[in-house]
Amino acid sequence: QTAPRLTISSDNLSDEFGGVNSGSHYLHAWNSYQFYDDANWTHGAHSFKFGAGVEREQYNPTAFQNPGGRWKFADLTSFLTGVPKSFEAGLPNTVSPREMRQTIVSGYIQDDWRFRPNLTLNLGLRYEMATVLHDAQGKFGSLVSIFDPVAGTTAPSNLRCGTQFNASTAFGVTAQAGTSCDSVGPYYKNPTLRDFEPRLGFAWDPFRNGKTSVRGGFGIYDVLPLPGYFLLQQNQAAPFMIFKSIKGGALASGLTTLGGFRSGVGQPLLVNSTQSLLAASTIEPDPKRSYVMQWDLNVQRQLDPTLTLTLGYVGSHGVHLLMRGDDGNMILPTLTSAGYLFPLGSPQINQALGVIRYVYWNTSSNYNGFHVNLEKRFSHGFQAQFAYTYGKSLDDDSQTIAGDSFGNGLNSPMWFMPKTFYGPSDYDTRHAISINGLWDIPAPKSLGSIGNTALGGWELGGIFTINSGVPTTPIIADDPLNLGNTGADQFGLPNITAGCNPVNSNWKASNLNYINVNCYTLPTAPASMASQCAPFPKAVPAAPPAGQVYCANLLGDVSRNSIYGPRLVNLDFSILKNFPVKRISEVFNIQFRAEMFNILNRASFVPPQPGSGDGNSAIFAASGKPSGGSVGQLQEYATGTPSREIQFALKFVW
Template identity: 40%
Template sequence: MGPVFTLLTTLAAPFFQYTAINNPGAGTFFSGITNFPANKLRATYIEPNPKRNYVIQWNLNVQQELTPNLTGMVAYVGSRGVHQPFRVDDALMVLPTKTSAGYVWPFISDPADPNFGGPLDPFNTNYGSIRGLWYKGHSYFDALELQMVKRMSHGFQVQGAFTWGKSIDTSSATMAGDAFGNSISSLNWFDLRLGRGLSDFNIGRTLVVNGTWEVPSPKSLSGPAKWALDGWQLGLIFQANDGVPFTPTWGTGDDPANTSSNDDWAYPNRLGGSGCNTLTNPGNPAHYIKTECFSVPTAPNLAFWNQYCDPLPPTLGGTSVDPNSLLCFNLRGNVGRNILIGPGLTNVDFSVFKNNYIKRISENFNVQFRAEIFNILNHANFAPPTTPDNSDIFDSTGSVSDVAGLLSRTTTTAREVQFAVKIIW
């Protein structure tokens, strides 16, 4: 499959102009707001002459009839994507320097400059924003699938399926950088290895079981008793799966790393130590992320700090960084993309049907009464923390965010009961 290009304009002059300002100061919006920079045009960059993108898929499955009514299957499914779309919402930024400790963004280093410690201009000051699309992404998928099916016999049928898989890519974006609610809208396009991780849509394990039971009734009954006890059918669907991944960030919107991007993302350091083998607190919706397992990026030693680190980050409001702390705001942290896994999902749906066949009309005429209960256990299934509001571990000053790891949304509704009548003929 060849590359796809989007030829679409949704903005007319002057609304494709763009401007942004970081850290306007407390109490400056709207009254007394500082002058915005001059409006500049937005632009879109699409890689010219891209290599052909393609996906290879393969699978192997073995099915076995265990009994006349019971069948099992084991399968392996895999795929490999090459030259996939890599989309960022804003590629305009200051290019960082690669060091032994990771990427470091430069800053105004002249103490005589009134903007000392502030960010440098991005690589092209003629534009306010540049959306980027390259065809250099890669994707990988492997999964084990198990299935067991018992066909209807003696009024009972059940089917179960289990998938254990992993999807890895360098970006899950296509038409927009944040195609999913847990996406980072502008990954580091200058080094795709930084973004290689679990796909935004990855769900590691999924189990689904469904069954139907036609409740038997005594054949000796007749009249109203037969009508009341005959034709009942019970159904159940059970689903359990792991959560989707998300990325820990910090200071989003204030550009603490001095990237000079209008779509700035900063990444903290991951810490080791006791209690940090896992990075989340399942069952704690107020503090789902273990914030104690992360820190603002720090230099490996004082010599590195003196050479590369910003002593006066703009987000500190004029306060200098203590060199002995080794805090290095403009250093990209060591956390990887999608290293945190959101809450899983557990759900049970239940149904009760009453079939009433009216043979006087036709052999198959059926007035079916249906009662369906969704999420019968009324179990709260939380969505992962909102990106970046609750995925930011620290604010732009390096202080732990009060709402880091807050789970504020659910992926399923509360218990719902639905009654209906269905006529079948």
């Protein structure tokens, strides 16, 4: 149970090796006290609605961050030869719950104005603010800036806390950067004090016959900095919890003394060695207002008394959205003619600290979608609906709570250049079709009571869906860029050959090999940059194109989420039999249900994923060697589309 967690960052191996209790786990306790009051007032053509609300949030999470420790290996060879590249763990005696507190205050007013008999305007304004998140015991610590010099010094102040604290005294660890606070102050400057949100809308009957309706609206919706966003940000941050990491030569010499990386041998390295570094966190100290603008326009037409057609458009734009990453302590690049180059031998931006988790409000998003809906209301024993949506969602980063919220997304994109990763969202689904129906099978009334009981009350229902697949990104495994941010799931990007189709057109007949790995090459730079480039020792082919050199520390030109996975198709079917029991009441009914999910038993897959930097979209190892094996192959079933399932149930309705 206490065996440490082992991560092998290439060779398409999982990072879930280890004991039952080795991985991070959490205890949550959340109380939300809420008060709301609303009122309506009608005056002539105006119908006013107004109200206010107050919420008090109490969130008390306890985090056990890799309590068994986590050893990271560059590849399988390093694992087999016992040469780890880093070790990290949270020290158990430093674990304590956080007591996050926040108050949310809101109010609104809206006027539904009947401007004309066939035109109604909706005019509204909402205000919503949240107090700065704080800990009841002051157990918040944050670097004023990730660029600041060594923590633990007094000039300039760097590690700001909710209260003064000295970890070396409290926990008995070696005094070093991050073990004590440099200043006391609020977690961040409140960006919500001016969160006024206009809401506009209209409903228009152009032909004045009640059969056609044109509706539209616009609104601003603020994204408040709620406690849940900061769970992983604070629960391993110095000085109130000691989470340390060690790597490189210091790790190798320590292992020689302790004799291997078996259970329990890593923690003494973290406690006793001054070369083991504390984990910290940083948050943008003066964030801008984070909000989403949304707008829509719909035209609805009644084709007959039971059939309605709706055509619509919806759009949104997110501004100053949150980016949260697992480790931003890395080397910074320079922009060259060949792309972003990470300088050889450059230090990480904060050499005094190890893992630095970060929150910045520096990303944006855009969504545009068109939808068609045809609905037949229940009549003659039948109802049905057809819906189709074409949507396109783009952003700089889709992660929020954690740096790896989506398995198909890139973990902890580089916070200092988010626009470089602007592309399809991790959850982008271009096409979505849904068809559902219910048929109340008629029974002849001439069969008598026994015949009606046997043949009456039957219903058939079904839901058929087709969705486009979600996107993914081909990567280079491990840390070819030599960023050194071992707290994140590292990756590099390859180059793509122009004009090459990255998806195998015959993947169904080729053992589910979905990605065409032959479309990708290792990053290269002009030969004039050879002195600035690190080689790929196992590059294939061994020689790069003429006039070029392989450049491991160059970010390739593959775009984020540039490959879409296969579509998802599913059919659910149900058979229902109703047994009315009039003796009890007019509406009492016993319903037998036979429900069949994925009745076609069709396999739907998610695309090959970067995962934790070691997933099966890693085209190359960090050494430049092609990963081979199952890389590019479809292996994981899509969530919500299991193999065929059939269930039976009785439902009592009264």
